[in-house]
Amino acid sequence: MNTEDELKEMEWWVSIPKVELHAHLNGSIRNSTLLEIARELGEKGTIVFSDIEHVIRKNDRKLHEVFKLFDLIHVVTTDHKTITRITKEVVEDFAAENVVYLELRTTPKRNDAIGLSKRSYMEAVVDGLRSVSSNNLEINFSGADLETFSKSQTKMRIIVRLLLSIDRRESTASAMETVNLALEMKDMGVIGIDLSGNPTVGDWKNFFPALKFAKDQGLSVTLHCGEVPNSVEVQAMLDFLPGRIGHACCFQDEDWNKLKSYKIPVEICLTSNIRTETISSVDVHHFGNLYKENHPIVLCTDDSGVFSTNLSTEYALVSSAFGIGKMELFQLARKAVDFIFAGNEVKMELKKVYDAAARTLK
Numbered sequence: 001m002n003t004e005d006e007l008k009e010m011e012w013w014v015s016i017p018k019v020e021l022h023a024h025l026n027g028s029i030r031n032s033t034l035l036e037i038a039r040e041l042g043e044k045g046t047i048v049f050s051d052i053e054h055v056i057r058k059n060d061r062k063l064h065e066v067f068k069l070f071d072l073i074h075v076v077t078t079d080h081k082t083i084t085r086i087t088k089e090v091v092e093d094f095a096a097e098n099v100v101y102l103e104l105r106t107t108p109k110r111n112d113a114i115g116l117s118k119r120s121y122m123e124a125v126v127d128g129l130r131s132v133s134s135n136n137l138e139i140n141f142s143g144a145d146l147e148t149f150s151k152s153q154t155k156m157r158i159i160v161r162l163l164l165s166i167d168r169r170e171s172t173a174s175a176m177e178t179v180n181l182a183l184e185m186k187d188m189g190v191i192g193i194d195l196s197g198n199p200t201v202g203d204w205k206n207f208f209p210a211l212k213f214a215k216d217q218g219l220s221v222t223l224h225c226g227e228v229p230n231s232v233e234v235q236a237m238l239d240f241l242p243g244r245i246g247h248a249c250c251f252q253d254e255d256w257n258k259l260k261s262y263k264i265p266v267e268i269c270l271t272s273n274i275r276t277e278t279i280s281s282v283d284v285h286h287f288g289n290l291y292k293e294n295h296p297i298v299l300c301t302d303d304s305g306v307f308s309t310n311l312s313t314e315y316a317l318v319s320s321a322f323g324i325g326k327m328e329l330f331q332l333a334r335k336a337v338d339f340i341f342a343g344n345e346v347k348m349e350l351k352k353v354y355d356a357a358a359r360t361l362k
């Protein structure tokens with residue numbers, strides 16, 4: 001394929017409506033923004049810019065290095081003003097490539113030194129969402145006014161909902177605090193809980209009480225599951241019957257059997273898995289088998305900033321690596337609507353978006 005054909009091909013993947021269900025806020029920051037903020041902090045003497053610059057610019061990171069990078073990113077981004085800014089930019093970037101529904105996840109953080117609480121962190125995120133609407137982009141994030149929103153024909157539109165992440169480093173009490181915060185912020189677009197963070201850290205038993213409480217209270221739950229080999233944990237996670245799981249890279253036969261019999265949807269993060277070497281190459285990625293068996297799956301980016309990708313690129317990659325045609329992948333994108341955590345009203349709205357797109361696709 002020559003460059004012109006490649007560009008046309010990519011335009012097509014950008015043009016189809018897409019649903020993003022696994023995107024971490026601080027992993028999705030633009031590199032340019034990260035470097036700009038780091039440079040400013042360097043000038044103020046808060047950090048040494050050159051120490052950070054080469055880590056940010058580095059592209060091939062193994063899984064354990066990714067978590068070191070996140071600690072660094074958090075030093076640079078975790079204040080109210082920056083959180084508001086990056087939330088706005090991340091949503092705008094997804095909207096610009098026709099992501100019509102985004103479940104954005106982030107870990108509420110506390111830093112007493114700068115007066116940051118988990119709640120004020122999340123309020124800064126919501127401020128970022130509020131500031132998204134502009135002349136050419138409209139956002140619906142709280143569920144209110146969905147009817148008016150769906151009638152707007154002139155602007156680009158994106159529906160955003162929030163998932164609060166529990167970091168595997170957190171204690172049970174801290175995880176419980178996050179779940180209570182999620183319940184308090186239901187009317188601000190928070191619909192669920194995610195368990196993430198370094199998979200070699202922490203114990204399922206510590207998170208279980210908070211996750212069970214979340215589920216009992218009607219919050220949806222998604223779990224990072226099987227990023228490293230740990231069959232005991234994977235089995236316990238699957239038996240918890242989460243609404244979805246992310247990754248599923250290091251599964252044994254018994255894990256696949258259970259996943260498939262429970263029909264738990266899997267958030268597939270191809271580029272992330274390859275870059276972190278949790279899967280050795282695209283052609284042996286479990287996407288192939290799950291797609292063939294018609295298991296519920298959704299293509300996602302994970303950390304578009306950290307792994308220099310976007311959702312359109314993930315679709316293009318799947319198409320070329322597995323030889324799947326455009327219309328088949330359009331149908332896969334549409335099917336993802338069934339696995340979102342938002343309710344039926346949003347699902348119906350999104351199906352309308354897909355039906356309209358199907359009429360104009362070439």
Ligand code: 6MZ
Pocket residue numbers: 024025026027066070071105106107108165167196197198199224227272276302303
């Ligand atoms: C596990 C991950 C992750 O929450 O500060 N995170 N956890 N596996 C991954 N795959 C590579 N990618 C990101 O976003 C960054 C945080 O998300 C989790 C980590 O806890 C990371 O610190 P927020 O917005």
